[in-house]
Amino acid sequence: MKLNKNTIFGWASFIMFLIGAALVLLGVLKYLDYAIGFSVTGIGFFAISWVFNALKGRV
Numbered sequence: 001m002k003l004n005k006n007t008i009f010g011w012a013s014f015i016m017f018l019i020g021a022a023l024v025l026l027g028v029l030k031y032l033d034y035a036i037g038f039s040v041t042g043i044g045f046f047a048i049s050w051v052f053n054a055l056k057g058r059v
Helices: 005-029 032-055
Strands: none
Touching: 005 032
16 A cells, blocks of 8 residues: 555544544543533544645645
């Protein structure tokens, strides 16, 4: 498997999406006192993941 720039951006986007989803779910399901902080951080990971996905093919 050849790791070019597009493949690396794709994998980084996927991994960051998973981390963001995990943070949001942890905040909502386990740590209700800190749900806002976990959710904001998770949404930040979603945003960075979206940017990485948008950069595929352009860099």
